[in-house]
Amino acid sequence: MFDWNLTQYDHVVTVDLDGMFMNDASEMFSPYWLPLSMYSGWQTSSGKFNAGVKILKPNPSWMKEVLHIFESKEWGDHIVTGGDQDLVNYFLETRNVQVKAFGRSYNAGAHYTSTADFSTAVYIHFKGPTEKPWNFPQLRHQDPPHVQWPTFEDCIKIWWRKMDELYNLFPEQTPLIDKMAAKMMKWEGSTQAAKPM
Secondary structure, eight states: OGGGGOTTSSOEEEEOSSEEEOSOOGGGGSGGGTTSSEEEEEEOTTSOEEEEEEEEOOOHHHHHHHHHHHHHTTTGGGOSSSSHHHHHHHHHHHTTOOEEEOOGGGSEETTOTTSOOTTTOSEEEOOSTTOOGGGOGGGTTOOOOOOSSOOHHHHHHHHHHHHHHHHHHOGGGHHHHHHHHHHHHHHHHHHHHHSOO
16 A cells, blocks of 8 residues: 555556566556556456555655555445455545456466466456465475466466575575565464354
């Protein structure tokens, strides 16, 4: 949410950490996007925007308004996931902010291979709480096949391969990366356990 405060930039691109870039993302930084206030990578059938990928123009007054909504608990009856995505969607809906979904290729769900061509996907997103790549350590060190339409498991293997490339690039950071991964796995487990049946 704090990307709205980055006023030193004309526009800002943000992506969730539970995903990976697969193709050239330079188009996301084009001035083409500037006329609208915000773009989201995906919109659900219920009209909610997925906040995992955003292109927006910084606007400190919006940041102030979002924080006001959060602190006043005005959005309390609109909680779905419990994250910032609910807060952002509530802000967009109640303040009539002009926003548009810019296409599945910029926020392709790893589980939806039947509706997205991964050969052209810019960013693949592991959206669900049970889909996080770090929950599948058994798929590490397995080479993903070179296919146009990878399965969900193939996407997990690709993620692990990219993670191992980072390990090799920054070997001095390996203990920190391992510690962060362990915390993410622990947090995911506690979040799922806390959900009501």
